[in-house]
Amino acid sequence: MHTCWTQGPSIGLSEMLDAREQRVKIQQELLKEHPACVVSFTLNIAGPVKVTPFTKWLYTLGIRLIQQGISEKNGQILKKTEKKTDTGWEGFFALSLEAKAIKTYLICQEESHPLGRLFDFDVLCPDGTKVSRQELGFPERTCLICGNPAFLCGRSRTHSARELQQKTLEMMNTFYQSRMSVHIGNLMQKALLYEVNTTLKPGLVDRIHNGSHQDMCRSTFVTSAYALTPYFISCALVGLSFDGSLEELPTLFQQLRVLGKQAEITMLNATKGINTHKGIIFSGGIFCAAAGYANSAFQVDLKSPALPKILSSICQSMVSGILEDYKNITPDTARTHGEKLYAYYGITGIRGEAHEGFPHVLFSGYPGFQRAYKATCSLTKAGLTTLLYYIGNAEDTNLIIRSDYETANRIQKSLSAFLNHSDYEEQLSILPALDNYFVSQNISPGGSADMLALTYFLYFLSQKDCWFEN
DSSP states (O other), X not given: OOGGGTOOOBOOHHHHHHHHHHHHHHHHHHHXXXXXXXXXXXXXXXXXXXXXXXXXXHHHHHHHHHHHHHHHTXXXXXXXXXXXXXXXXXXXXXXXXXXXXXXXXXXXXXXXXXXXXXEEEEEEOTTSOBOOTGGGTOOOOBOTTTOSBXXXXXXXXXXXXXXXXXXXXXXXXXXXXXXXXXXXXXXXXXXXXXXXXXXXOTTSOOSSOOTTOSSOOHHHHHHHHHHHHHHHHHHHHHHHHOOOOGGGHHHHHHHHHHHHHHHHHHHHHHHTSOXXXXXXXXXXXXXXXXXXXXXXXXXXXXXXXXHHHHHHXXXXXXXXXXXXXXXXXXXXXXXXXXXXXXXXXXXXXXHHHXXXXXXXXXXXXXXXXXXXXXXXXXXXXXXXXXXXXXXXXXOOHHHHHTSOHHHHHHHHHHHHXXXXXXXXXXXXXXXXXXXXXXXXXXXXXXXXXXXXXXXXXXHHHHHOOOOOOO
């Protein structure tokens, strides 16, 4: 766990007692102004540090649960007040709801949510009395550590503040990483599904044809995307849980390599031996881990416009030694397609792209996609024009292998020149002819398709929050 998530100002007993008096005062003022039920929300955080990035996130989660309950009960917020000080963040709601109804809902959240034990929802009736758990038929709250009644452990000081603090941090960290990794991994799955459904892609599988491929179709890609989702979730979790520095990220990449080898087996088993996503297992796994590490190590909001630049730096650090394998390769020793392209032409393909921090994706393709989407209001059109950019500018080893170096170079020069002097509609208009040519020549720009999937992934990250509520 990175310490940046758990650091905050330390406060003393007198400050806590003052905060308690202030809380009662706010509750009374709300009841006087709005003689209805009042919800008072605090966090159960042991130790002298009450406000950290983790507790701020937990507080926001609790507020959302309250608002969710108000909506489900068809209530109205008459007034909302918040107190955000070093003694802890607190929220107060005057509601047009029957006190027992909202209290029952909130107790259910305390009992069922994985972090419910850290929430403290008090509900006051119009006369100022609190609705108790016992009068609603619920048992006393249990101890965070041993499960015995909390008041007994508290009275006898069974557990130290440090034990309680450590347990609290473990709970928050485990839950946060679990939910965030699923969020990231599922968005990569969504990106793969959007990529295969983007139509018309020259020489590639999409909704209306199989392009230059005889052994695969759209359903093959869909099957593969679902099969690989646990892998992408695992990559994100590895990134989220890695507590090393940027200089230590090559160690993280070695973990990804192990996961990637197993993911290839999973993919081939799901597709009956067809290689649908080998490239994206590599680049998509790196992106998921990098997004997790950015969020965990630097507290980067994955919706932040600054994310691409941060991801690029992380990726560069992670794969800093990835081209070492090529150093001693010669035309006589080259065996694989990738080694031969490097030996004869100095082409590094997706390895080189990763080594440079994915500049084509993060600094050209994705910003271009954003501009195209703003202009066309269509994810498909934006995706297609971005795909053309990748075909015309990136080192796509699939494009070269499925044709030859000279042909691929000629295609790229011609396409790049056209893209530089055409608008979006003109670019979209060449797709049928380019597709016909690619299919007739058995050309498939699979590397460019992988970059398009990464682009969709970045877009979805920028649009969707992780759902922590339940």
